[in-house]
Amino acid sequence: MKVSVIGAGSWGTALANLLASQGNDVCMWARKPEVCESINTRHVNPRYLVNSTLDERLRASSDFAEVLKGTEAVVVVTPSSILRQTAEAIAPYITSVTPIVICSKGVEEGTGLLPVEIFEDVLGHLGRLAGLTGPNHAEEVIKALPSGTVIAAFRLKTAKFFQELFAAPYFRTYVSSDVIGAEICAAYKNVVAIAVGAAYGMGLGDNTASLIMTRGLAEMGRLVTACGGNSMTCMGLAGVGDLEVTCMSEHSRNRTFGYRLAKGTTLEEYKAETHMVVEGAVACRTLHTLASEHGVDLPIAQAVRAIVWEGATLQDVAVALLDRPLKAEF
Numbered sequence: 001m002k003v004s005v006i007g008a009g010s011w012g013t014a015l016a017n018l019l020a021s022q023g024n025d026v027c028m029w030a031r032k033p034e035v036c037e038s039i040n041t042r043h044v045n046p047r048y049l050v051n052s053t054l055d056e057r058l059r060a061s062s063d064f065a066e067v068l069k070g071t072e073a074v075v076v077v078t079p080s081s082i083l084r085q086t087a088e089a090i091a092p093y094i095t096s097v098t099p100i101v102i103c104s105k106g107v108e109e110g111t112g113l114l115p116v117e118i119f120e121d122v123l124g125h126l127g128r129l130a131g132l133t134g135p136n137h138a139e140e141v142i143k144a145l146p147s148g149t150v151i152a153a154f155r156l157k158t159a160k161f162f163q164e165l166f167a168a169p170y171f172r173t174y175v176s177s178d179v180i181g182a183e184i185c186a187a188y189k190n191v192v193a194i195a196v197g198a199a200y201g202m203g204l205g206d207n208t209a210s211l212i213m214t215r216g217l218a219e220m221g222r223l224v225t226a227c228g229g230n231s232m233t234c235m236g237l238a239g240v241g242d243l244e245v246t247c248m249s250e251h252s253r254n255r256t257f258g259y260r261l262a263k264g265t266t267l268e269e270y271k272a273e274t275h276m277v278v279e280g281a282v283a284c285r286t287l288h289t290l291a292s293e294h295g296v297d298l299p300i301a302q303a304v305r306a307i308v309w310e311g312a313t314l315q316d317v318a319v320a321l322l323d324r325p326l327k328a329e330f
């Protein structure tokens with residue numbers, strides 16, 4: 001199948017490589033021509049996953065027309081902050097029924113829209129849209145280490161289309177009809193991972209990490225339910241699965257950023273050092289829009305927001321969280 005992958009960061013590269021290795025005709029869009037040149041000639045992405053040799057059949061271009069010519073499926077893997085501009089950029093080159101799966105994790109600033117909703121807003125035709133999410137660090141998928149993921153779509157046929165497309169011996173794909181739940185979980189777990197990383201950075205222990213993860217999961221469930229999603233999604237790969245891997249894995253940028261934050265590194269310093277997105281740093285702000293709209297209290301997300309964007313100290317925020325009135329667990 002002719003597949004277009006939009007975005008050549010770590011996750012775009014790992015997914016494009018997976019799809020090419022399964023025999024698809026894959027062309028990946030990268031912003032920088034020198035990245036395309038390296039992928040096409042040396043089969044290496046010079047900026048992300050640099051130690052991996054990519055499938056020789058994988059091609060790259062910085063020209064949307066070339067990448068999307070004759071495409072039968074579009075895989076979007078840009079940072080969530082530019083999803084609207086990505087949808088607008090691909091619009092002239094696709095048909096009104098081209099299936100699109102969005103693999104980015106986040107919520108739009110200002111509107112509170114989820115990735116699939118942003119694409120619906122720009123391109124219409126909700127039925128051909130899907131979201132892919134789960135405990136999937138690119139560093140492990142590129143090595144073909146077994147992983148599982150969820151493909152959520154409002155239309156089962158679309159979810160099954162992408163389930164078949166991505167399925168590989170080491171990549172197990174599940175379908176779900178709960179797009180809202182899956183995409184909220186995806187955005188939310190990144191925020192919790194920053195809090196866990198920060199706790200470790202402050203010298204706190206595994207009990208603290210577990211407390212943050214478990215209460216973070218409770219917050220996630222409240223928001224999913226309030227927004228019309230299925231709380232059971234929080235118990236699956238998109239929810240607790242991804243929460244666990246992002247809070248505990250050495251590969252997680254969100255967790256590492258939280259840790260570094262506690263050691264005095266700012267968001268700008270961390271991003272300049274790694275060239276990588278830290279989606280949770282944005283999501284702690286954008287999720288607030290959704291939560292306020294639905295009257296949901298999110299103390300952990302609010303704490304992360306106060307530290308990252310409002311200059312609060314970790315110490316003060318930790319004390320305030322622990323000082324909250326005592327209550328029933330559920």
Ligand SMILES: NC(=O)c1ccc[n+]([C@@H]2O[C@H](COP(=O)([O-])OP(=O)(O)OC[C@H]3O[C@@H](n4cnc5c(N)ncnc54)[C@H](O)[C@@H]3O)[C@@H](O)[C@H]2O)c1
Binds near residue numbers: 007008009031078137
């Ligand atoms: N890395 C992972 O393991 C992983 C796994 C699952 C989901 N995701 C999600 O996938 C999305 C992409 O993450 P990633 O890890 O591939 O990112 P990354 O940090 O590895 O790379 C970011 C990519 O975005 C590009 N970029 C940045 N600003 C841009 C702009 N203004 N216009 C065009 N391109 C721009 C960069 O050149 C780079 O290719 C995120 O939403 C992330 O949460 C990542």
Ligand SMILES: O=P(O)(O)OC[C@H](O)CO
Binds near residue numbers: 242
């Ligand atoms: O490295 P992180 O923290 O951005 O997490 C990446 C993926 O979302 C894990 O599933």
